[in-house]
Amino acid sequence: MPIVEPSLVEVQRTERLDLEGIDVSGDWNTFLRSRVAVDLDVKILDWVKGHPQGDTISRCWQCGTCTAGCCMHTDYGLQEFNPRYFIYLAQIGYEEELRRYADTVWRCVSCNKCVERCPKGVKVEEVVHTIGSYLIASGLAPESPADRFDRAYTENLLRHGILDEADLFRTYERLEGRKTPARQILRMGLTLLRSGRLHTGPFAHRARRWAQMRSVLRAQLARDARCPAPTGAADRTVAAEGGGVR
Numbered sequence: 001m002p003i004v005e006p007s008l009v010e011v012q013r014t015e016r017l018d019l020e021g022i023d024v025s026g027d028w029n030t031f032l033r034s035r036v037a038v039d040l041d042v043k044i045l046d047w048v049k050g051h052p053q054g055d056t057i058s059r060c061w062q063c064g065t066c067t068a069g070c071c072m073h074t075d076y077g078l079q080e081f082n083p084r085y086f087i088y089l090a091q092i093g094y095e096e097e098l099r100r101y102a103d104t105v106w107r108c109v110s111c112n113k114c115v116e117r118c119p120k121g122v123k124v125e126e127v128v129h130t131i132g133s134y135l136i137a138s139g140l141a142p143e144s145p146a147d148r149f150d151r152a153y154t155e156n157l158l159r160h161g162i163l164d165e166a167d168l169f170r171t172y173e174r175l176e177g178r179k180t181p182a183r184q185i186l187r188m189g190l191t192l193l194r195s196g197r198l199h200t201g202p203f204a205h206r207a208r209r210w211a212q213m214r215s216v217l218r219a220q221l222a223r224d225a226r227c228p229a230p231t232g233a234a235d236r237t238v239a240a241e242g243g244g245v246r
Contacts, residue, residue, distance in 0.1 A: 012095060019176050040092055040093040040094055041093035041095055042093045043093065044093045044095060044098070044134060045058075045090055045091055045092075045093060047134055048090050048127065048130050048131060048134060050185070051130050051133070053123070053126035053127070053129060053130045054126065054127050054130030054131070056091060056121065056122045056123045056127060057087060057091065057122070057127045057130075057180055058091075058125075059120040059121055059122045060084075060087045060088075060091065060120060060122045060127075061120060062084060062087075063084075063119065063120075064084045065114070065117050065118060065119060066083040066087075066114035066117065066118060066122070066124045067082050067083050067085070067114075069113045069114060069117050070082075070083055070114055071108060071109065071111050071113065072107050072108065078104070080101065081104050081105075081107050081108075083108075083114055083124050085128060086098070086101060086105055086117050086126070086128055086131050087122075087124070087131070089101075090127075090134070094142070095138075098131070098135065098140075099135065099140045099141070100190060102132075102135050102140055102141030102142075103141070103144075105128060105131060105132040105135065105141075106132050106145075106146055106147075108125060108128055108129065108143040109123050110172065112125055132144065132147075133147070145176065146174060148172065149172055149177040149225065151175065152168055152171040152172040152175055153168060153177050154221075155171055156168045156171060158214055158218070160207075160210075161207030161210035161213065161214070164206050165192060169185075200209040209212055218226050
């Protein structure tokens with residue numbers, strides 16, 4: 001059983017013995033606290049492994065290569081962002097500790113250096129995001145802006161078959177509950193139009209026979225969504241990962 005106590009030794013000194021002015025009493029009644037963490041839940045590991053993005057979590061042997069090369073941990077100095085530790089907590093099912101990082105776990109910028117360097121082939125970036133999804137599905141963390149953007153992106157692709165930047169922007173703004181000033185939107189639109197990267201309205205391309213492909217993707221998303229939700233979170237399934245598309 002893993003050791004999760006921050007300190008294992010508790011000292012209780014009951015008396016003081018002096019020998020020619022030298023303290024020789026030592027520490028009496030020293031004992032080790034229990035190494036058994038009763039609040040571990042292996043269902044967390046099963047939940048993460050049950051998702052396509054988290055199925056490599058069991059390959060991790062805690063070497064720390066991912067954290068050592070993580071740009072958020074090293075370059076940007078966010079010491080609490082520790083992919084190795086997130087995976088460890090999920091592996092042993094230490095939910096109480098994991099929820100402390102409900103906001104931090106989403107700081108990943110998907111540079112994938114951890115994936116390239118992992119000696120065991122763990123898809124660290126995907127696993128960490130799946131752990132974050134577990135926290136959301138369990139009601140332990142609010143939905144992150146990154147998750148809301150993923151939902152908007154998925155909805156956009158399913159609707160059009162190709163990215164429609166203007167529609168994606170509107171959808172994401174609706175999910176975020178904000179409204180960008182019209183002048184700023186016009187300035188961004190003109191910049192995209194001049195660069196040839198604006199594909200919306202009369203400039204939009206459409207994938208041929210998209211209706212057939214859309215049905216295939218919807219079926220796959222439905223299969224992914226069938227993975228059991230964490231206990232007590234039946235109304236917040238992993239369907240959110242697939243965008244909650246309708």
